[in-house]
Amino acid sequence: MNIELLFAAAIVSATPILFAALGQLLTERAGVLNLGIEGTMLVGAVCGFVMTFALGSTAIGLVGAALCGAFFSAAFAFCVVTLRLDQVVTGLAFSILGSGLSAFVGQSYVGKALPTRGPIGEASPLADIPGLGVIVFSQDTMVFLAFAIAGFIAFYLHKTRPGLILRTLGESPETLDSLGITVVGLRYAYIIAGGALIALGGAYLSVINTPTWVENMTAGRGWIALAIVIFASWRPGWVVFGALLFGLVDAYRFRAQASGQAFIDPHFLNMLPYATTLIVLIVMSRPGLRARLRAPAALGIAYDREKR
Numbered sequence: 312m313n314i315e316l317l318f319a320a321a322i323v324s325a326t327p328i329l330f331a332a333l334g335q336l337l338t339e340r341a342g343v344l345n346l347g348i349e350g351t352m353l354v355g356a357v358c359g360f361v362m363t364f365a366l367g368s369t370a371i372g373l374v375g376a377a378l379c380g381a382f383f384s385a386a387f388a389f390c391v392v393t394l395r396l397d398q399v400v401t402g403l404a405f406s407i408l409g410s411g412l413s414a415f416v417g418q419s420y421v422g423k424a425l426p427t428r429g430p431i432g433e434a435s436p437l438a439d440i441p442g443l444g445v446i447v448f449s450q451d452t453m454v455f456l457a458f459a460i461a462g463f464i465a466f467y468l469h470k471t472r473p474g475l476i477l478r479t480l481g482e483s484p485e486t487l488d489s490l491g492i493t494v495v496g497l498r499y500a501y502i503i504a505g506g507a508l509i510a511l512g513g514a515y516l517s518v519i520n521t522p523t524w525v526e527n528m529t530a531g532r533g534w535i536a537l538a539i540v541i542f543a544s545w546r547p548g549w550v551v552f553g554a555l556l557f558g559l560v561d562a563y564r565f566r567a568q569a570s571g572q573a574f575i576d577p578h579f580l581n582m583l584p585y586a587t588t589l590i591v592l593i594v595m596s597r598p599g600l601r602a603r604l605r606a607p608a609a610l611g612i613a614y615d616r617e618k619r
Contacts (some may be wrong), residue, residue: 315445325558327512331536334508341501342481342609346402349533350409355380355510357413360517360524380510388502395613425522465547481607484614
């Protein structure tokens with residue numbers, strides 16, 4: 312098994328999960344638990360594919376996917392922020408809704424492939440450099456964008472005043488409210504921004520990585536991204552590490568199965584997204600575990616200014 316190609320494939324496999332995890336990180340830092348992440352990825356995947364297929368532009372397809380994810384997440388925000396519905400139940404409902412909606416929209420595109428990935432999918436000429444060139448510079452532009460966004464979010468969270476406000480939003484929204492900062496508006500903004508990133512993760516799969524449309528093609532990656540954010544203790548650097556680790560496992564699985572050298576049962580890996588979801592729900596229901604993982608204190612709790 313070629314190690315250089317394995318690591319290059321690991322980065323590709325990590326990219327959609329990284330986009331989704333970063334979007335989830337923003338959402339949860341704002342104090343909102345979005346279990347609709349898998350559905351949002353699927354909405355992004357189908358919208359990105361359909362727009363790219365119809366218009367012949369990868370860039371338009373990706374931007375369109377992000378906008379669709381933003382609108383989908385705005386509907387989720389209305390339910391959990393304005394109506395203050397239970398975030399776990401609403402998130403699961405939106406996950407099912409996104410899955411069904413993507414299957415309905417994409418039913419006439421099943422099995423179809425895009426003719427080309429376009430300029431966004433092209434690798435750098437530096438890919439010819441032995442070793443590092445294959446691993447790093449053979450990647451498409453969206454890979455570099457995902458890691459750049461991770462760096463920006465890390466800087467934004469810990470080095471800027473808006474980042475401090477975001478952290479306070481997830482820890483003590485009543486403090487912001489007492490300072491005259493609109494909690495509802497901020498939560499809407501971060502849920503929508505997070506939804507756009509999550510949808511980009513789905514669109515990366517259908518527009519650049521595959522590029523084709525298959526129902527439920529995210530295959531649990533949204534749930535994996537959700538788990539990565541929690542076990543990374545909501546820190547961007549560890550989110551990147553978690554995404555790369557899962558990307559390596561995913562890339563190894565495909566190559567090991569192809570070569571007949573699999574050391575991990577593929578059925579175990581297929582089960583992993585759903586097992587991690589169960590673990591996440593257990594963690595979020597146990598105050599002691601939440602504290603150990605340094606979860607935002609207001610995560611999953613609807614804010615009602617009348618009760619502050």
